[in-house]
Amino acid sequence: MARKSKKQRNAEQAERQQKVRDEAKVRRRPGRDDLARMLLWQMITAAQGQKDPYRAVGKVRDALVEQLERQGFDVRESEEVFHELADRYSDGLFPFRPKRHLTLGIED
Structure with a gap:
């Protein structure tokens, strides 16, 4: 064959x-990305609610950036992306759009 x-x-x-x-x-x-997105949002918002939010968010950032650097990503670029997300999540609002394709045909 x-x-x-x-x-x-x-x-x-x-x-x-x-x-x-x-x-x-x-x-x-x-999917994996859906879970990762939700986990990151929860980690950032939980850190922002701590007694010293700047320190807590910094610890989350440092841990993530360190692992991204190990994968070959640029440290400054990684920190910038993290801070953009942290700023977006800081308003306390749920930052994700509904997945309309998941709600089609579902009866309320």
């Missing part, structure tokens, strides 16, 4: 991945 071409293998992989995404949507299953 001849080996499938790279183009055919990629097409089959794309089809499998689309099936996984479609099934996750039907099951309303959050």
